[in-house]
Amino acid sequence: xxxxxxxxxxxxxxxxxxxxxxxxxxxxxxxxxxxxxxxxxxxxxxxxxxxxxxxxxxxxxxxxxxxxxxxxxxxxxxxxxxxxxxxxxxxxxxxxxxxxxxxxxxxxxxxxxxxxxxxxxxxxxxxxxxxxxxxxxxxxxxxxxxxxxxxxxxxxxxxxxxxxxxxxxxxxxxxxxxxxxxxxxxxxxxxxxxxxxxxxxxxxxxxxxxxxxxxxxxxxxxxxxxxxxxxxxxxxxxxxxxxxxxxxxxxxxxxxxxxxxxxxxxxxxxxxxxxxxxxxxxxxxxxxxxxxxxxxxxxxxxxxxxxxxxxxxxxxxxxxxxxxxxxxxxxxxxxxxxxxxxxxxxxxxxx
Amino acid sequence: xxxxxxxxxxxxxxxxxxxxxxxxxxxxxxxxxxxxxxxxxxxxxxxxxxxxxxxxxxxxxxxxxxxxxxxxxxxxxxxxxxxxxxxxxxxxxxxxxxxxxxxxxxxxxxxxxxxxxxxxxxxxxxxxxxxxxxxxxxxxxxxxxxxxxxxxxxxxxxxxxxxxxxxxxxxxxxxxxxxxxxxxxxxxxxxxxxxxxxxxxxxxxxxxxxxxxxxxxxxxxxxxxxxxxxxxxxxxxxxxxxxxxxxxxxxxxxxxxxxxxxxxxxx
Amino acid sequence: xxxxxxxxxxxxxxxxxxxxxxxxxxxxxxxxxxxxxxxxxxxxxxxxxxxxxxxxxxxxxxxxxxxxxxxxxxxxxxxxxxxxxxxxxxxxxxxxxxxxxxxxxxxxxxxxxxxxxxxxxxxxxxxxxxxxxxxxxxxxxxxxxxxxxxxxxxxxxxxxxxxxxxxxxxxxxxxxxxxxxxxxxxxxxxxxxxxxxxxxxxxxxxxxxxxxxxxxxxxxxxxxxxxxxxxxxxxxxxxxxxxxxxxxxxxxxxxxxxxxxxxxxxxxxxxxxxxxxxxxxxxxxxx
Numbered sequence: 027x028x029x030x031x032x033x034x035x036x037x038x039x040x041x042x043x044x045x046x047x048x049x050x051x052x053x054x055x056x057x058x059x060x061x062x063x064x065x066x067x068x069x070x071x072x073x074x075x076x077x078x079x080x081x082x083x084x085x086x087x088x089x090x091x092x093x094x095x096x097x098x099x100x101x102x103x104x105x106x107x108x109x110x111x112x113x114x115x116x117x118x119x120x121x122x123x124x125x126x127x128x129x130x131x132x133x134x135x136x137x138x139x140x141x142x143x144x145x146x147x148x149x150x151x152x153x154x155x156x157x158x159x160x161x162x163x164x165x166x167x168x169x170x171x172x173x174x175x176x177x178x179x180x181x182x183x184x185x186x187x188x189x190x191x192x193x194x195x196x197x198x199x200x201x202x203x204x205x206x207x208x209x210x211x212x213x214x215x216x217x218x219x220x221x222x223x224x225x226x227x228x229x230x231x232x233x234x235x236x237x238x239x240x241x242x243x244x245x246x247x248x249x250x251x252x253x254x255x256x257x258x259x260x261x262x263x264x265x266x267x268x269x270x271x272x273x274x275x276x277x278x279x280x281x282x283x284x285x286x287x288x289x290x291x292x293x294x295x296x297x298x299x300x301x302x303x304x305x306x307x308x309x310x311x312x313x314x315x316x317x318x319x320x321x322x323x324x325x326x327x328x329x330x331x332x333x334x335x336x337x338x339x340x341x342x343x344x345x346x347x348x349x350x351x352x353x354x355x356x357x358x359x360x361x362x363x364x365x366x367x368x369x370x371x372x373x374x375x376x377x
Numbered sequence: 378x379x380x381x382x383x384x385x386x387x388x389x390x391x392x393x394x395x396x397x398x399x400x401x402x403x404x405x406x407x408x409x410x411x412x413x414x415x416x417x418x419x420x421x422x423x424x425x426x427x428x429x430x431x432x433x434x435x436x437x438x439x440x441x442x443x444x445x446x447x448x449x450x451x452x453x454x455x456x457x458x459x460x461x462x463x464x465x466x467x468x469x470x471x472x473x474x475x476x477x478x479x480x481x482x483x484x485x486x487x488x489x490x491x492x493x494x495x496x497x498x499x500x501x502x503x504x505x506x507x508x509x510x511x512x513x514x515x516x517x518x519x520x521x522x523x524x525x526x527x528x529x530x531x532x533x534x535x536x537x538x539x540x541x542x543x544x545x546x547x548x549x550x551x552x553x554x555x556x557x558x559x560x561x562x563x564x565x566x567x568x569x570x571x572x573x574x575x576x577x578x579x580x581x582x583x584x585x586x587x588x589x590x591x592x593x594x595x596x597x598x599x600x601x602x603x604x605x606x607x608x609x610x611x612x613x614x615x616x617x618x619x620x621x622x623x624x625x626x627x628x629x630x631x632x633x634x635x636x637x638x639x640x641x642x643x644x
Numbered sequence: 645x646x647x648x649x650x651x652x653x654x655x656x657x658x659x660x661x662x663x664x665x666x667x668x669x670x671x672x673x674x675x676x677x678x679x680x681x682x683x684x685x686x687x688x689x690x691x692x693x694x695x696x697x698x699x700x701x702x703x704x705x706x707x708x709x710x711x712x713x714x715x716x717x718x719x720x721x722x723x724x725x726x727x728x729x730x731x732x733x734x735x736x737x738x739x740x741x742x743x744x745x746x747x748x749x750x751x752x753x754x755x756x757x758x759x760x761x762x763x764x765x766x767x768x769x770x771x772x773x774x775x776x777x778x779x780x781x782x783x784x785x786x787x788x789x790x791x792x793x794x795x796x797x798x799x800x801x802x803x804x805x806x807x808x809x810x811x812x813x814x815x816x817x818x819x820x821x822x823x824x825x826x827x828x829x830x831x832x833x834x835x836x837x838x839x840x841x842x843x844x845x846x847x848x849x850x851x852x853x854x855x856x857x858x859x860x861x862x863x864x865x866x867x868x869x870x871x872x873x874x875x876x877x878x879x880x881x882x883x884x885x886x887x888x889x890x891x892x893x894x895x896x897x898x899x900x901x902x903x904x905x906x907x908x909x910x911x912x913x914x915x916x917x918x919x920x921x922x923x924x925x926x927x928x929x930x931x
Contacts, residue, residue, distance in 0.1 A: 383737075384737060384740060384741040384744065385741060387737035387738060387741060388737065388738050388741035388742065388753070391734055391735075391737070391738040391757075391814070391818075392738075392756055392757070394734070394811065394814075395756075395757070395759075395760045395811070395814065396756075396760070397775075398768065398771035398772050398774070398775050398811075399760065399763065399767075399768065399771050401771060401774055401775055401781055402767070402770070402771045402774055405774065453657075454657060454658055454661045457654050457657040457658050458657075458658035458661075460654060461654060461655050461658060465651060465655070468651075468655065474655075474658065474659065474662070477658075477662035477666045477667065478658060478662065479923075480666070480920060481666065483865075483868045483869070483916075483920050483923050484872075484913075484916075484920070485868075485869065485871065485872020485873070485889060485912065485916070486869075486872065486874065486889075487872055487874050487889045487892050487893060487909075487912075488872060488909050488912060488913065491673065491892065491896060491905060491906070491909055492669035492670060492672065492673045492909065493665070493669055495669060495672045495673055495676060495902070495906070496665070496668060496669040496672055498686050499672050499686075502686065517665065521661075521665040521666070524661070528658075553646070553647045553650035553651075554650060557650070557654075578762050581764065582764045582765055582766070584766055584875060585874050585875065585893075589896075599764065599766050602764075602766050602767070602770070603766060603875070606766065606769075606770050606773065606879060607879070610770070610773060610774050610777065610780075614770065615774075618764075618767040618770060618771065621763065621764055621767055622763050622767065625759075625762050625763050625764075626759070628762075629755075629759065629762055633755065
């Protein structure tokens with residue numbers, strides 16, 4: 027699929043802080059891309075740079091293969107939905123939506139038609155005469171969305187679109203955004219700090235930290251195959267051990283010998299191996315010391331409804347294990363258990 | 378929180394300190410006697426005499442004209458200065474800009490008056506055909522310091538205003554001038570109104586600067602009041618003071634009401 | 645129009661204004677302070693006469709050598725300082741009381757404090773003259789009650805000037821103080837009480853230190869205009885009340901000594917430069 031937005035070596039500094047460090051990224055015509063990362067990782071700066079609201083120090087942004095360097099925000103064919111929604115408080119809902127169209131020189135019936143169409147798309151056509159102050163949070167969000175969509179942008183940029191909504195509304199809006207994008211067939215780029223949100227909505231996620239993109243991929247790939255500790259840590263929990271490669275398929279670490287199905291670097295190289303807590307099984311203590319298993323004492327059990335989390339003390343490490351409740355024998359605090367995992371569940375991370 | 382009785386007392390005493398003198402002036406403006414302190418009966422005679430005083434009425438007219446013109450000028454320059462300070466970040470010689478903008482507010486009136494008079498005198502001798510000192514010089518002098526108040530109010534308002542709103546306008550295709558006139562300016566309107574009102578009141582209040590820069594033909598109301606106060610307390614001035622207090626209260630009442638309506642419409 | 649041109653246009657307005665009405669007048673004042681008095685219009689000598697520079701520091705020598713002028717600066721600072729202290733003492737309890745009043749009443753109380761400020765200063769000072777003068781309201785009341793036989797001399801004294809200054813500038817003290825006290829988390833005082841501090845102790849070691857920036861801001865806003873004040877010392881002061889604003893006024897209007905007045909102005913600016921810069925920091929650059 028052709029890239030609607032292409033970002034090449036984009037760098038932006040604020041004084042001593044480097045907000046974007048040579049970021050390169052392609053956004054396809056029809057994808058829902060999430061920029062995910064902790065606050066201050068540069069994700070909002072990247073979004074604002076695409077909109078033209080930040081001027082990069084180096085690198086370029088191409089939209090439909092046209093270099094956008096030196097083009098002002100009002101000259102770019104993308105629109106942004108701001109975190110605060112940024113509705114104009116002194117204009118009605120309809121005037122807010124019409125504002126962008128008026129800048130394109132639209133007048134009369136053509137203008138009213140486009141405004142009505144945009145408001146209808148978010149089911150707000152009845153509230154066109156209201157002022158933003160008279161709207162609920164969810165309604166404001168819809169107006170902000172309609173205001174962007176009315177311009178028929180090549181891509182829609184959304185800065186933390188769900189952050190200001192309460193939990194119940196957030197889930198509904200998430201689904202609506204996904205359907206809307208499929209209907210419109212344009213690229214959505216959403217900035218979020220919430221991994222559940224990113225994984226739930228996006229077709230592709232770019233994980234950012236300290237101005238760099240650490241990894242991009244489908245949500246499932248990022249969860250199953252993180253490339254490094256930061257990405258692994260961002261999606262749920264992982265048990266991680268540092269170790270050294272001892273053979274074509276084995277790593278020596280604090281958990282003993284760990285057999286790995288994934289390809290490994292040459293012997294002697296330092297790596298980290300990681301296992302998801304839900305891929306570990308617990309059983310009664312066994313004496314034979316094999317690979318991919320450890321024996322230890324349960325230090326803590328945290329009950330959590332459908333699943334429980336067990337912390338198994340093993341030397342200086344605490345192994346985190348998640349088990350379905352009611353599946354197999356229940357273990358208690360103080361029990362000695364053997365924990366094991368298949369070689370296919372082991373991920374190799376950059377140290 | 379626990380109540381502290383003497384605190385309320387201190388507040389009441391402070392407010393009494395502020396209001397009793399004004400109340401006394403208003404009461405005595407209705408005194409029939411020419412002797413200012415002896416109460417001889419209720420009368421509105423002094424108001425009649427005041428309204429028939431040509432000199433005072435002419436001065437009041439001058440002051441209103443000066444007030445309106447200087448407040449308008451102050452709002453234009455002050456809004457631009459306040460906007461630059463709030464929105465342009467670090468620009469060249471920003472500290473000098475900020476000093477020149479804010480300092481007139483705190484420079485003593487005698488200094489402002491003297492230095493502006495010297496400027497006007499120099500301008501008259503340097504530029505031929507320049508009209509002499511008069512209304513225009515008072516207007517400029519008043520705007521030169523009330524502009525600082527407007528700038529402060531505008532900057533405070535802009536600092537409290539979500540910047541994303543202006544970004545959004547730009548993102549939706551509006552050019553900088555459109556953003557300024559269609560978005561920023563309307564949102565600054567309450568600050569501009571407050572600034573205008575304050576500039577107007579400051580102009581109506583000033584006697585020192587006007588005394589320096591006024592020409593022989595232009596006398597403002599405070600200048601007339603000042604010279605008659607120097608001659609002593611007079612019932613006519615009592616009436617004038619009462620009228621001014623009432624006008625101020627009315628004006629502020631309207632402003633407060635308008636502000637409240639805006640607020641109740643907002644939430 | 646591009647963003648850069650927009651910026652330039654908007655910046656140009658205040659810059660040109662400041663150049664013409666702030667920097668140029670100051671430069672002219674400095675220039676005239678270096679000239680000599682002359683008979684004529686304007687009543688001073690030109691700085692450059694027939695190609696020769698004629699600057700003199702004689703006016704500054706007069707300002708510093710004549711104990712009258714030096715004394716006027718000192719007494720201005722003293723009177724303004726005293727008025728500032730009185731304004732803190734009067735304004736602090738008021739600001740504190742408003743900050744601790746129920747929230748719905750705070751707006752009204754603040755309005756009551758600021759309302760007099762919107763009325764002409766001249767009128768307010770005039771109101772005090774009506775109360776204080778011999779034969780004024782206060783003397784009349786005291787006499788009729790029999791507390792005094794002869795009218796008290798309250799007006800035309802330095803005390804009256806201080807009093808008038810506190811009266812005129814009290815809102816400037818209360819507002820910044822209130823802003824500071826209102827933002828103070830009441831839980832801090834409650835925590836101090838919970839840890840065993842008496843209300844006074846809690847006030848002295850928690851509230852007061854945390855409100856000091858407000859006190860400073862208010863004090864500067866009262867002190868600076870008071871130092872150069874003309875109207876209040878002129879109308880309420882006596883013959884022994886010497887303040888620099890009044891001296892400058894009479895040098896200029898009565899003696900028509902423009903160069904000396906200009907020199908007095910330059911020195912007054914120098915006296916005020918530190919407090920003005922301090923205000924600049926709090927008002928000017930705080931976001």
